[in-house]
Amino acid sequence: MRRVRNNDPRVKRTRAMIRQSFIDLLAVKDFEDITVQDIVDRAELNRATFYNHYQDKYQLLDATMADLFAETLASWIPQDANLRGAELVRRLMLAVCHWQVETTRRLNARRTLTQAMEEGVKRQLYGVIMDCLDQAQPPHADRRRLERVATMISWSIVGIVVQWSARREETAEALAEEALPYLMSLIDRLFMS
Amino acid sequence: MRRVRNNDPRVKRTRAMIRQSFIDLLAVKDFEDITVQDIVDRAELNRATFYNHYQDKYQLLDATMADLFAETLASWIPQDANLRGAELVRRLMLAVCHWQVETTRRLNARRTLTQAMEEGVKRQLYGVIMDCLDQAQPPHADRRRLERVATMISWSIVGIVVQWSARREETAEALAEEALPYLMSLIDRLFMS
DNA sequence: ATATAAATGTTGATTAGTCGACAAGTATCG
């Protein structure tokens, strides 16, 4: 894991190639059966190059899942729509549900690899929510209160979706409908203070 | 134009990206309107890298056209078919016709850029014909006779196709039918001697 | 016409990717 410049065109290309190769392989075989050798063979890269960017295939999985979630998020929350409030939170929940279903299907879910994957999801949710709250500029709300609320919402969403996905006894829409008032009350309280 | 190892994976990738970018641009604008800057922008490569591989866009055009002709050739002359004699020569002519029509359409043919392009075509035709004649092993034919005949055929083909493409008053098949006996007589003579 | 902008071709310093090799771990088979 050499230190590299994240903006170097070569670095972006190489990572893109590694991740695409990895995604392609995931469609064909189980994660545990994929070797680093497989990945670089398909990407036509040297094996040492892989280790310049990732510690091992587990870290690659985390990074790749974070990327895929970013795509999912972008498709559910278009930038130009400028969503806010309840509609934004609802969409966030649906995006996480959709992504959760897709990735567990893709990984054949033999292990609970979820923990590391959740990291990236929570961080991205947190970012979207913080951006929104920052724009809203609630009265009498200091930065720490905003941060706490954003954290509560993002962690809550991931929590209920993980719980939901284990059994999936209701639709994603129903889950979002159920949970929405609770999450909105967190925001309402922020504006009331 | 630094000297580079043609087998280095990075070199193959870089050239492929430059050529693909160039081909994409040719579909959008005239060759003369394409700058080196355009090419590297689209390929997300540094401009200096371009000059490691090509002197200028004209040399890139030559190399790219040679590549495209190699593809055309491969599709008209499948390796496993192991064509020989009249059928091979006929296919060669049709391949050149097809390629000539495609590339002139692609380049909007405002200039006679053909000369440099012909270089690669003739060389590849010559290679195919020589391979075939080598296998046939005609009696009493020394190497120099084979080479002369291969040159005559390859240059003849390019000549008649360039002439034909200017007006295109007959189909490619008709042209091939017309010219075939003449070309075959060159080969027949080689075997008779 | 002249200024402004853009493209060209080249250079030297830096960084990333390639290659071959290594020791160490771990399946797999006889």
Add this chain to the structure above:
DNA sequence: CGATACTTGTCGACTAATCAACATTTATAT
């Protein structure tokens, strides 16, 4: 059990790609 083969993570030497800068030339516009 031992032999064989494969994967892993790391290393140093080498080569290619990036970047910023430069002097020139070529378009574009005012």
